[in-house]
Amino acid sequence: MKKAHIWLRAETKPYEQRTALSPIGAKKLIEAGFKVTVECSPQNIFTQEQYQEVHAEIVEQGSWVNAPKDAIILGLKELPEDDFPLIHQHIYFAHAYKEQAGWQELLLRFKHGGGELFDLEYLVDEQQRRIAAFGYWAGFSGAALSILAWANQQQNVNPPLANISSYQDKEQLLGDLKQAISQIDTKPKMLVIGAKGRSGSGAVDLAKSLLLDVIEWDLAETKKGGPFVEITQANIFVNCVLINRDLPPFITKELLDQPTRKLSVIVDVSCDPYGSYNPLPIYKQCTTFETPCLRIDDTNVLDLIAIDHLPSLLPKESSEDYGEQLVKHLLTLTDKSQGVWPAALDLFKRKITEIKTGNI
Structure with a gap:
């Protein structure tokens, strides 16, 4: 059976340096007999030369629109905005299945072109x-970021963080x-x-890694239900729980x-201020790399x-890690009737049908 042709398109979302396929991943695919094409990209954390060293084909940015029809277009974030029909099979985070802005227009492009979408968010085991x-x-x-913000707070820097840039690697960040x-x-x-x-x-x-005193909570510690006064006695609180049902909040404005509060920095990694199950109902909008911190209290900072x-x-590290997880499944793309691909394709077809029948 002929191996698939995977075409890594250049990311166009501002500041997005991550990629779905690292040079290491490209090498694994090529060694397994796949053809790998990589678009030139000034944003990609990996250089064109690194892909050339593993014998990937290098092409111009944006040339995926003219790729052979059997090429599978691989990306990470959304496609550039346009309206031409999509004829290829695409793999990326489309953000089109939860009625996000522009979802109908995007899926109609697939419908009109005969292309198919394997959404990375819905590739599940x-x-x-x-x-x-x-x-x-x-x-x-x-x-x-919470530690950098905390350290700046101690030196009365306001805002404690601003205009964050990405780091070349983990060691550079740890040094800072x-x-x-x-x-x-x-x-x-x-x-x-x-x-x-x-x-x-x-x-x-x-x-x-920084020898900090870290308190680790999970299901056992939170089963009593919030709000949790213990949060206020740490200097930094990091929320890594994505709640999908109605629960008492972890913290409240009253708390x-x-x-007696010692807490001065909160990081909501789960970051779902718009959802009805937000466990941190003290804010209503995400922050950004340009303006990372939202001041909740000026008096007791x-x-x-x-x-x-x-x-x-x-x-670099996030792309290498993600790519290592993903490439195991990319290696099965030659036969998309197995593995994670059938369910993702069925979901796409259901969403297309909803548009075709007017159930939107």
């Missing part, structure tokens, strides 16, 4: 768990963190809820108003970080 996720590095990066902590006489105490999950383990590992693309802080 038998337990309905994503086969590839950025969660670990989201937690790691969120915890890192160690330097920041060295300027302060004490170290912060961190509480992580969801410590046993993907993002929680990343936050805990970051704290331990934070207590004069409290800042909140809620960035929805935290792994972009470490594009």
Whole structure:
């Protein structure tokens, strides 16, 4: 059976340096007999030369629109906005199945062109768990930013963070963190809820790498139900739990108003301020790399970080990790009747049918 042709398109979302396929992943595919085409990209954390070294074909940015029809177009974030029909099979985070802005227009492009979508968000195993996720590095990066913000708070820097840029690698970030902590006489105490999950383990590992006092909470510690006064006695609180049902909130404004509060930085790694099950109902909008901190209290200083693309802080490690998880399944693309592909394709077809029959 002829191996598939995988075409890595260049990301166009501003500041997005991550990629769905690292040079290491490309090498594995090529060694397995796949053809791999990689578009030139000034944003990709990996260089064109690194892909050339593993014998990937290098082409111009955006040329996927003219790729052979049997090429499978692989990306990470959304396609550039346009209206031409989509004729290829695509793999990426489309954000089109929960009625997000522009979802109908996007799916109609697939319908008109005869293309198909395998949404990365819905590539799941038998337990309905994503086969590839950025969660670990989201937690790691969120915890890192909380420490930088805390250190700046101790030196009366306001805002404590601004105009964040990505780091070349983890070691560069750790160097900045160690330097920041060295300027302060004490170290912060961190509480992580969801410590046993993907993002929680990343936050805990970051704290331990800096020899911080970290309190690890998971289901056993939270089963009593919130609000949790213990959160206010840590210096930093990192939330790594995505709630999908109605539960008492973890913290409230009334709890934070207590004069005994030691908490000064909150990081909501799960970052779902718009959902009805938000366990941190003290804010209503995400923050950004340009403006990372939302000041919750000026008197007894409290800042909140809620960035929805935290792994972009470490594009190299997060891309390598994600790519290693994903490439195992890309290697099965020659036969899409098996593995994670049939369910993802069935979901796409159901969504297309909803548009065709007017059930939108």
